[in-house]
Structure formats: C-alpha cells, structure tokens
Amino acid sequence: MVLRMVGSPRKPARLLLVVACFLLGSAACSNQATTTPTFRPLREVAGTPAATIPPAPTLDPAAVTLGQQVYTAHCAECHGANLEGQPDWKQQNEDGSFRAPPHDASGHTWHHSDRLLLETIRLGGQRLPATVGGTSNMPAFAETLTEAEMQAVLTYFKSSWSADIRATQWEMTVMDTP
Numbered sequence: 001m002v003l004r005m006v007g008s009p010r011k012p013a014r015l016l017l018v019v020a021c022f023l024l025g026s027a028a029c030s031n032q033a034t035t036t037p038t039f040r041p042l043r044e045v046a047g048t049p050a051a052t053i054p055p056a057p058t059l060d061p062a063a064v065t066l067g068q069q070v071y072t073a074h075c076a077e078c079h080g081a082n083l084e085g086q087p088d089w090k091q092q093n094e095d096g097s098f099r100a101p102p103h104d105a106s107g108h109t110w111h112h113s114d115r116l117l118l119e120t121i122r123l124g125g126q127r128l129p130a131t132v133g134g135t136s137n138m139p140a141f142a143e144t145l146t147e148a149e150m151q152a153v154l155t156y157f158k159s160s161w162s163a164d165i166r167a168t169q170w171e172m173t174v175m176d177t178p
Contacts, residue, residue: 052174053170056166059158064152066152067157068156070152074144083104085103097137098136103157110168113177121150122140124140
C-alpha cells in the first residue's frame with residue numbers, strides 16, 4: 001500500500017483511522033493488564049433465574065476439621081498435604097492413568113457438583129467410562145468412609161476456596177439436583 005503524503009485528500013481520514021486503531025488497541029491492552037478475571041455466575045450462562053439458587057450454605061467448622069482429618073488419612077498421599085495434587089496433574093502417566101488433581105482453587109474440583117464429587121469418592125476410578133481417554137488409580141471409598149466423612153472431605157475442600165469459587169460450585173450443585 002502506497003500512501004500519498006503531499007496533497008492527499010485522504011490523508012486526514014487515514015491519520016484519523018490510524019490514531020483510532022492505536023487508541024483502541026492501547027485501551028484493550030491496558031484493560032487486559034489491570035483487569036482481574038471475574039467469575040460469571042453459572043445461572044447467567046445456563047439461564048437459571050437467580051431467585052431459584054439459594055445462597056451457598058455456611059461451612060460447619062466441625063465438618064471442616066473432620067474433613068481435614070479424613071483427607072490427611074486417606075487422600076493426602078496422592079492429592080498432596082495441602083490439596084495441591086500431583087505435579088503436572090494435567091498430564092497422563094505413561095500407563096494412561098490420570099494423575100491426582102489438586103482440590104484447591106488451582107484444580108477443577110470446584111467445577112463439579114457435590115453429587116459428582118461424592119460419586120467420585122465412593123467409586124474412585126471405577127466411575128470413569130471407557131470413552132474418557134484414560135484411567136484412574138483412585139480407590140473406591142464407599143466401603144471405607146461413611147457418608148458423613150465423605151461430605152466432610154468436600155467441606156474441607158470448600159474451606160480452601162474463595163467466596164466466588166464456592167458460589168460457582170454451589171450453583172453447579174443446585175443445578176445438578178434432580
């Protein structure tokens with residue numbers, strides 16, 4: 001593209017276009033650098049009226065304590081003492097099994113409903129369908145832990161999440177209730 005610099009009737013329009021593009025680009029870049037990501041409530045995505053989703057329940061401190069004790073005894077060996085999961089948890093092991101994911105905010109636990117998380121604890125890796133593209137070495141805890149202990153482990157996870165993450169996970173739970 002050749003620009004005529006002298007006597008061009010299009011020069012002011014082109015200059016205005018260049019300046020406008022520069023300003024828009026600068027504004028977009030500056031917003032990216034200073035804006036922190038926010039969570040969109042799932043009800044906005046799913047179209048569920050806000051009035052149908054009650055606030056997330058308050059966490060029971062006794063359940064958090066019990067959950068931490070159960071987690072330490074049965075889960076921390078694989079999922080980490082601080083809920084951090086195994087290194088490179090998104091990568092599969094050489095045998096095709098999935099690595100133990102974190103249960104803190106850096107993982108995907110909070111993307112799932114309580115129903116699915118409890119099913120995962122109860123059934124372990126057996127719950128994964130063959131179509132998932134891998135296996136899990138997680139043992140089933142249905143015969144080892146009581147329902148109250150499994151619920152307490154979830155409460156312990158939730159105690160490590162921010163209010164926004166807890167609210168999002170609670171919405172998943174409410175929308176997954178039959």
